[in-house]
Amino acid sequence: MTSVQKGISQKILSNIVASVKSLQDSGDIPEETLQLKFKNSRNDGNCHVLDARKSLDDSHLPTSSYRTRWTKVIPLKINIFIWRLIMDRLPSRINFALKGFDINTNICLICSVGGDLRDHTFIFCRVANTIWRRIRIWTAIPWPDSFIITEDAFDWMDxxxxxxxxxxxxxxxxxxxxxxxxxFRNDMLHENGTIKERDLFVNIRLSSFAWLQARSKFAPTWTTWLCNPL
Ligand SMILES: [Zn+2]
Known part of the structure; x- marks a missing residue:
């Protein structure tokens, strides 16, 4: 760690400790609730920002017992995304609220009906529902009628x-x-909807085809991919 990074980390840690002490001194919260126990990942007797952050995440965010999956067929960043998705660690509005951030709304950005949380965005939201239906028709295999939670998709494949x-x-x-x-969800949040819903299905077919072409010995031709991908 560079001296600059170390300095920043120490400053963050000092701020966390000061905030906790301030709360403790106020007497508003029982002392036992403020006894944060950070696991020391380096066994060096020191308290590290990384350990503090992991302890806070573990105590505030949902977790999954699902095993980590890593495949060479998809790009590294997609593997990381899948891992974060299965762990439910993506920055949804509800996860932000669980972390204690003061947010105006936790409603889904896409449909304004459900909550902005993982299983709604990726399974139940109107757009997700439509896309999964088109995937079922395109692949022509007996997919489950609907996944209950996102992990179900991986259970089904396994x-x-x-x-x-x-x-x-x-x-x-x-x-x-x-x-x-x-x-699509993030584009609505940050770019005001430059990715069009009508393009999603085409983009999915293009991306999955490109990944197989680049990384798999089972890569299909484009014509086969469009007509009979499985
Ligand atoms: Zn929605």
Whole structure:
């Protein structure tokens, strides 16, 4: 760690300690609730910002017991996204609220009906629902009628006895679908909707095809991909 980074980290840690002490001194909150126990990942006897942040995340954010999955078929950043998705650590409005941020609303940006949380954005929201339906028709395989939670998509893939080539194609499609649903949601938040809903399905087919072309020995031709991807 550079001296600059170390200085910034120490300043953040000092601010956290000062905030906790201020709360403790106010007497408004029982002392036992302020006894934050940070696991020391380096076993060096010091308190690190990374450990403090992880302890706060672990105590405030939902967690998943799902195993970490890592596949060479999809790009690194998509693997990281999938990992964060399964852990439910994406920055949704509800996760921000759980972390203690004061936010104006926790309503879904896309439909303004459901909550801005993982399983709504990626499964139940109107746009997600429409996209999954189109994926089912395109792939022409018996997908479950609906996934209850996002992990269900991965459970379903893991439980199949399909050959590796077919599993690879399905994984690429599922990953691309989830990725473009995230991009669509984030684009509405940050870019005011430059990604159009009508383009999502095409983008999913393009991304999943490009990933297979670049990384899989089971890469299909574009014509095959459009007509009979599995
Ligand atoms: Zn929605």
């Amino acid at each position: 439980s199949s006895n399909d050959p590796l080539s077919k599993k690879t194609h399905i994984y690429s499609i599922v990953a691309a679908t989830l990725w473009w649903l995230l991009r």
